[in-house]
Amino acid sequence: MEFQISAKAKKTIFGVIGVGLLAFIIGIVQNIGSEQFATRLMSNLLIDGFFFFAIALGALFFLALQYATETGWSVAIKRVVEGVASYVLVGMVVLLVVFGILTVTDGGFFGALTNHGHHTGHIYQWMDSEIVDHDPLIQGKAPFLTKWMFWVLTILYMSVYYLFYKGFRKRSLQEDLEGGTKIHFKNFAKGALFLVLFGYFSSTSTWHWLMSIDAHWFSTLYGWYIFGGMWCTAMTTIMLLVLYLKKLGHLEQVNGSHIHDIGKWIFATSFLWSYLFFSQFMLYWYANIPEEAIYFVFRIEHYPVIYWGMFLINFIIPMLVLMSADAKRNSGILMFVCIAIIIGHWGDVYMLVTPGTMQEHGTIGFMEIGLFLAFAGVFTFFVLNTLTKAPLMPKNHPYLDESKHHHI
Amino acid sequence: MHKESAIREPLILGHKTYHDITEDVCRSIEGKAPKAWYILFGIALLLGLYGVGCILYLLGTGIGTWGLNKTVQWAWDITNFVWWVGIGHAGTLISAVLLLFRQKWRMAINRAAEAMTIFAVFMAGLFPLIHMGRLWVGYWVMPIPNQFGSLWVNFNSPLLWDVFAISTYLSVGFVFWYIGLLPDFATIRDRAKNPVSKKMYSILSFGWSGRAKHWNRFEIVSLVLAGLATPLVFSVHSIVSFDFATSVIPGWHTTIFPPYFVAGAVFSGFAMVQTIMLIVRKGLRLEAYLHTKHIEYMNIVIMVTGSIVGVAYLTELFISWYSGVEYESYAFINRATGEYWWAYASMMTCNVISPQLMWFKKLRTSLLFTFFISIVVNIGMWFERFVIIVTSLHEDFLPSSWSMFHPTWTDIGIFVGTIGLFFVFYLAFARYFPVLPIAELKTILKSSGESYKNGSAPVRTSPSPSKPKVIEESVEVEEVSNEEKTNRISSLIEKIGAGSEENKDDLKLISGVGPKLEETLNEIGIYSFEQVSKMTKNEYDLLDSITGSFPGRAERDNWAEQAKNLMNK
Numbered sequence: 014m015e016f017q018i019s020a021k022a023k024k025t026i027f028g029v030i031g032v033g034l035l036a037f038i039i040g041i042v043q044n045i046g047s048e049q050f051a052t053r054l055m056s057n058l059l060i061d062g063f064f065f066f067a068i069a070l071g072a073l074f075f076l077a078l079q080y081a082t083e084t085g086w087s088v089a090i091k092r093v094v095e096g097v098a099s100y101v102l103v104g105m106v107v108l109l110v111v112f113g114i115l116t117v118t119d120g121g122f123f124g125a126l127t128n129h130g131h132h133t134g135h136i137y138q139w140m141d142s143e144i145v146d147h148d149p150l151i152q153g154k155a156p157f158l159t160k161w162m163f164w165v166l167t168i169l170y171m172s173v174y175y176l177f178y179k180g181f182r183k184r185s186l187q188e189d190l191e192g193g194t195k196i197h198f199k200n201f202a203k204g205a206l207f208l209v210l211f212g213y214f215s216s217t218s219t220w221h222w223l224m225s226i227d228a229h230w231f232s233t234l235y236g237w238y239i240f241g242g243m244w245c246t247a248m249t250t251i252m253l254l255v256l257y258l259k260k261l262g263h264l265e266q267v268n269g270s271h272i273h274d275i276g277k278w279i280f281a282t283s284f285l286w287s288y289l290f291f292s293q294f295m296l297y298w299y300a301n302i303p304e305e306a307i308y309f310v311f312r313i314e315h316y317p318v319i320y321w322g323m324f325l326i327n328f329i330i331p332m333l334v335l336m337s338a339d340a341k342r343n344s345g346i347l348m349f350v351c352i353a354i355i356i357g358h359w360g361d362v363y364m365l366v367t368p369g370t371m372q373e374h375g376t377i378g379f380m381e382i383g384l385f386l387a388f389a390g391v392f393t394f395f396v397l398n399t400l401t402k403a404p405l406m407p408k409n410h411p412y413l414d415e416s417k418h419h420h421i
Numbered sequence: 422m423h424k425e426s427a428i429r430e431p432l433i434l435g436h437k438t439y440h441d442i443t444e445d446v447c448r449s450i451e452g453k454a455p456k457a458w459y460i461l462f463g464i465a466l467l468l469g470l471y472g473v474g475c476i477l478y479l480l481g482t483g484i485g486t487w488g489l490n491k492t493v494q495w496a497w498d499i500t501n502f503v504w505w506v507g508i509g510h511a512g513t514l515i516s517a518v519l520l521l522f523r524q525k526w527r528m529a530i531n532r533a534a535e536a537m538t539i540f541a542v543f544m545a546g547l548f549p550l551i552h553m554g555r556l557w558v559g560y561w562v563m564p565i566p567n568q569f570g571s572l573w574v575n576f577n578s579p580l581l582w583d584v585f586a587i588s589t590y591l592s593v594g595f596v597f598w599y600i601g602l603l604p605d606f607a608t609i610r611d612r613a614k615n616p617v618s619k620k621m622y623s624i625l626s627f628g629w630s631g632r633a634k635h636w637n638r639f640e641i642v643s644l645v646l647a648g649l650a651t652p653l654v655f656s657v658h659s660i661v662s663f664d665f666a667t668s669v670i671p672g673w674h675t676t677i678f679p680p681y682f683v684a685g686a687v688f689s690g691f692a693m694v695q696t697i698m699l700i701v702r703k704g705l706r707l708e709a710y711l712h713t714k715h716i717e718y719m720n721i722v723i724m725v726t727g728s729i730v731g732v733a734y735l736t737e738l739f740i741s742w743y744s745g746v747e748y749e750s751y752a753f754i755n756r757a758t759g760e761y762w763w764a765y766a767s768m769m770t771c772n773v774i775s776p777q778l779m780w781f782k783k784l785r786t787s788l789l790f791t792f793f794i795s796i797v798v799n800i801g802m803w804f805e806r807f808v809i810i811v812t813s814l815h816e817d818f819l820p821s822s823w824s825m826f827h828p829t830w831t832d833i834g835i836f837v838g839t840i841g842l843f844f845v846f847y848l849a850f851a852r853y854f855p856v857l858p859i860a861e862l863k864t865i866l867k868s869s870g871e872s873y874k875n876g877s878a879p880v881r882t883s884p885s886p887s888k889p890k891v892i893e894e895s896v897e898v899e900e901v902s903n904e905e906k907t908n909r910i911s912s913l914i915e916k917i918g919a920g921s922e923e924n925k926d927d928l929k930l931i932s933g934v935g936p937k938l939e940e941t942l943n944e945i946g947i948y949s950f951e952q953v954s955k956m957t958k959n960e961y962d963l964l965d966s967i968t969g970s971f972p973g974r975a976e977r978d979n980w981a982e983q984a985k986n987l988m989n990k
Contacts, residue, residue, distance in 0.1 A: 085426060150745045153745045154743055154745065157743060194428055197428075209728070212728065212729070212732055213732065216732070216736060220743075229745075231740050231743055231744040232676045232740075233675045233676050233677035233733075233736050233737055233740045234676035234677045234679075234680070235676075236736070237677065237680060277521075284652075288655060288659075288679075288680075289680065292659065292676060292679040292680065293676045295663075295667075296663075296666050296667060296674070296675075296676050296678070296679075297676065299667040300667060300668065300669050300674050302669060302674075304746075411426050411428045412426050414424050414426060415424045415425065415426050417424075418424040421523075
């Protein structure tokens with residue numbers, strides 16, 4: 014039985030996109046005259062652009078990890094992972110457009126705003142030469158924080174992600190037709206290569222895309238922290254899709270043990286993310302060096318609810334709820350945890366961007382919720398659409414039999 | 422039933438039976454120790470005693486016998502401490518994390534790695550205790566009331582967190598290791614002929630009887646302990662890294678420290694496992710259980726963790742420049758180009774470059790090369806801690822007090838002594854303890870044993886005391902090309918008629934056909950009794966030539982006759 018997006022699902026998805034866009038437009042109308050309007054708009058585009066791209070990238074990483082570690086159990090959900098990863102193609106375009114606008118406007122300066130004659134309202138202050146001229150610290154970071162370096166590296170990352178996604182997908186479909194172990198071993202080698210590149214890119218890309226928003230601030234753990242979050246959200250999204258497809262009667266070969274294993278991954282990656290959050294936060298809090306601590310002081314002072322709220326959701330909920338084995342097999346409980354985690358991690362990305370761009374003026378209103386819903390709709394539609402393109406159960410994978418008989 | 426793909430390499434080589442596993446592991450305990458063991462034990466003991474002598478001299482004279490000075494107040498002592506704790510990381514990682522990831526190959530190394538962990542943590546624990554100067558009041562590190570003469574401990578200090586983290590780690594690691602040993606001690610007890618050793622192993626095995634109830638509890642406890650031990654893998658070395666990272670010293674205060682220390686610890690732990698296991702497998706003749714594939718897996722772990730450490734080094738280096746903090750940048754420039762450049766260069770070569778050689782399959786499957794690299798990595802990881810600690814201290818905030826560190830013979834003696842003591846413990850372990858988990862290995866024999874995987878394992882109908890050698894000869898089969906095989910299969914099916922999965926009979930009802938053989942028959946295309954009943958001598962021979970195993974069995978048991986009877990039932 015091939016998977017098709019049902020009329021009902023289409024209606025729901027387009028409904029969500031419609032409602033999202035409507036709310037977004039209401040938000041725009043509400044705010045269009047305000048000083049922070051342009052900054053808020055660009056922050057939102059960056060938040061959602063990155064958040065959904067990161068989910069897909071996390072799935073691509075997980076796919077490569079399964080190949081490189083020769084994992085057997087996950088073969089039955091491989092197509093779902095590929096489906097989530099396929100969104101890198103869209104997410105990439107969205108991010109490049111956002112970066113393009115930011116580059117053209119010198120980091121998000123829309124001309125209208127001056128504060129004592131200074132440019133304000135940037136996403137990337139370091140792109141604006143007016144500011145850099147008066148800021149020796151940013152000048153010191155020059156070869157890295159420059160437009161050309163940003164673009165050279167960004168295009169490198171995107172082309173690597175694009176090529177690897179295309180390659181994995183092509184070989185996956187080819188294996189269905191040809192069989193044998195040749196493709197399998199090629200995937201093994203390519204998976205390992207991707208992990209190496211991703212090991213560097215996952216850090217360096219986030220320094221440019223996110224850490225440089227707070228241009229003076231730095232943390233060596235930053236990239237790994239973002240990586241922990243993207244992996245966790247990717248596992249969560251994969252779980253939601255598997256549960257949805259199972260409910261429709263697809264993925265017959267996926268049994269309770271597979272669900273349990275994805276549940277364990279969500280549990281484990283939530284812990285990983287929390288561990289990295291704690292490591293970064295605690296060390297700066299403990300040493301209390303002003304230029305380092307300010308990052309957290311500012312967030313706690315002006316965004317206490319979102320900041321602590323997202324930490325509690327992302328750490329406490331999966332820890333308490335997913336502790337027991339039964340919970341990791343119960344679709345109702347899993348749905349609840351997954352949705353909570355997705356909201357929580359969106360809150361995390363919101364906290365990465367907003368305080369640096371909007372200072373203390375950031376709020377979550379129609380604009381934020383609307384754009385999130387619209388992106389979520391597009392993401393879901395695109396991923397489901399990829400799932401219709403190939404049979405949900407791969408054929409001829411050497412570990413397919415292991416996965417079909419997976420029992421823990 | 423657990424399925425294992427045919428393309429996965431077997432974990433137990435050759436043809437081993439359950440009894441062989443028991444024999445192979447117990448051999449070294451029950452037999453006499455070889456001369457080499459006595460020589461090694463003697464050397465280790467001498468080194469250990471020398472170390473104990475140095476410790477006694479230090480305790481009698483004072484910490485001044487170390488090369489510390491007022492600028493470099495921490496040097497070899499803490500370097501050795503972190504080095505040993507790091508080595509002690511592989512045990513819990515293998516027994517807990519790899520257990521959760523269902524990595525069956527860990528069974529070749531988990532017992533020995535856990536033992537290594539415990540002994541390494543012993544060695545690590547010595548250093549802070551000695552450094553406190555008065556060993557006899559070492560219990561003051563515990564939060565005990567002031568009436569005992571102690572001072573209330575400082576809960577803000579990561580050094581105190583270390584006390585809790587490491588003692589928890591040691592307790593859980595020890596319990597985990599010991600629980601796993603119970604059934605194996607019982608096996609040795611039951612085989613022991615000497616009344617003294619029977620008594621000893623009987624005490625050690627806690628009266629294990631092998632009842633279903635015991636196994637049930639055993640499995641529950643193992644899972645709970647694995648759950649407890651997994652966070653410990655992360656917490657211990659994270660807290661060790663806090664000793665440095667919570668400070669404001671340039672080069673120490675960086676957020677990547679906790680996960681990067683954990684990766685480095687696993688890196689060095691696996692290197693030490695390699696060093697030791699390569700010797701042990703040879704000495705105890707365990708090559709069938711710990712073979713090239715296991716070594717390769719461990720080398721891949723070393724390569725991955727080494728790369729993570731490499732990424733962390735480069736990240737630190739980059740951010741020290743990016744931060745624009747002059748002190749931070751200087752700390753790293755000084756590390757790489759200052760007076761300790763040689764230590765930094767050794768660290769980079771040993772930890773970042775050498776594991777990258779494992780990308781070559783030829784190198785990572787070479788035992789000699791592996792042994793060499795494992796020692797290189799251990800040296801590199803010692804230098805890493807030395808570089809982090811000493812280069813950040815020796816040029817402090819006051820240039821007039823800048824100085825170098827020169828180790829004294831007490832420094833060296835205590836370090837070498839701990840290596841000696843470690844091997845004293847380890848050699849005793851290898852002599853008197855089962856170094857492989859006997860009971861656990863038996864659980865993977867039929868899914869991952871070579872002879873079971875390729876179907877050449879003889880199924881014994883009567884208890885035959887034949888030696889493994891004889892069996893190995895009998896399973897030698899003629900090599901048939903795949904094409905030829907297909908031809909033979911089609912000619913066989915032509916004669917007995919095609920079957921289908923829908924009309925499947927339970928072929929296991931034929932005496933002599935087990936689940937494994939049934940699968941083989943199904944693969945060929947034989948599903949029903951009807952097909953089997955049509956077989957004659959000709960087809961039997963054809964079948965034997967296809968499966969390459971059990972020659973003559975079908976004819977002897979007269980399958981066709983049996984199948985006819987079953988059809989009529």
